[in-house]
Amino acid sequence: MTTPGTEGPLFRAAGLTREFRRDGRVVRAVDGIDLEVHRGDQLGIVGESGSGKTTLIRLLAALDRPTSGQVWFNGQDVTRASSKQLATLRSQVQIVFQDPRSSLDPRMRVGEIVAEPLTSRLIRRLPDTPRDVRARVAEVLELVGLEPQMAPRHPHEFSGGQRQRIAIARALAPRPRVLIADEPVSALDVSVRAQVLNLLTDLVRQEDLTMLFVSHDLAVVRHVCDRVAVMRQGRIVEHGPLQQVWDAPSDPYTKELLAAMPRLAVT
């Protein structure tokens, strides 16, 4: 087992399993997953709807506890850690949730929402955290293609794609070392999506961002990730370098994903 530090993988999962039980029925959302993510990796997680992608990243981010199996962050077992022991993880990892509507507090102004991680007790003392909160909020809003003048507005006054970008801006504001993003570009039109993907590519290059990127879209994952794990029914059915999986998929579901990709049906 690795000791805390910078040697081993950033995230490690072993035999990770999460069951949901109800009325005597058991759903095994995550079923015995082993996984390693190293610093500077960009891992894409793709898979069918309901295959366990969101459940997996919630377990990795210690937002949920496994039924069995373990997760280590930086060599530290987070599955049984106290909230105090989770401080390192919480300060380094930012998350973009799948449903922006329910992750953005409707009573807060967008400027406050984006500023929140910057002013959090865990993060504000870190050396990389931008000091000038206002300036940083304006900067990240612009990076995702929103106008800084929109900061006083409330989340419900935005379009779906604008809300998704607010969630991305908030996650990027404190310059996190690790970004976990669940379908972060699914609601974006092609041009704004390109802008956000360019932004993520830059961050990966310049700041060595580690990224876990969940998407149902293999083409998007291919653009920003170097590795991909394909999930089906709670398991990873295929895992490898992106280009390899893209060029020569081995799992039948991955093959289907590639074959069913819709194309413009006009000439």
Next chain:
Amino acid sequence: MSALLEVRDLSVRFGRHRTLAVDRVSLTLDEGDRLGLVGESGSGKSVTALAVLGLLPETATVTGSVRWQGREILGLPDRELAKLRGQEFSMVFQEPMTALDPLMKAGRQVAEVLGLHRGMARGASRPLVLEMLAAVGLADPVRIADSYPHQLSGGQRQRVLMAMALVNRPDLVVCDEPTTALDVTVQARVLATLDERLDDAGAACLFISHDLAVVSQVCARVAVLRHGRLVEQGTTAQVLGAPQRPYTRGLVAVASLEHAEPGSRLPLVDDFARDGGAS
């Protein structure tokens, strides 16, 4: 004979000082028509759809005309609009969590649509509900029906919404980004079901999506919105195959990631289009 849905010079403004979110938009849908509505984030697609169905908040000022089977429905009392929605129109909302009741099991929410509009008793509707859930590709419809929204994955919720919109065979189905949480295999299944149900009922569909490939499969006609205005409208082959406006040309040019070198700088629409006249 008048069109099924006729929207004329629809404008929407939020608050007193803000610019128009929708600016004199006109659209027509006949029976069985499928019109795609595309355009960048914030261009007014959802607001247009919500205005047509009378679902905008009080802060919105709506002007123009929306005729449903020849009858003006803009400004109709909420009670009457509510009757139309679900009976004659339905909508798949962009953000499923806002449209689902967090305290009610998914199956019951689908059943309510039937109960409200067909007076169907709960027990009687159960088989129909399960059949509808299966038709949108939910492999375990019984479990899904007996789950609360928070116990479902993003794509499962989205499909519950689609089931609610189709179960009652309405005459107009508005789909606002209905497949954003679905992978291509499930998406194909859901779109096939949509196609089938629309055909069966001869229903019209207003289909909002940022995925031009999907729009080209579903819709016979496409309208392009930019900054609240319609900048181009025509058959799918015309608009996506031979776009006239630089903005639309840009949209089509950046639509596919497949041919981009991984990690390369992706072009933006603005790189193609300085569509000065339209903005």
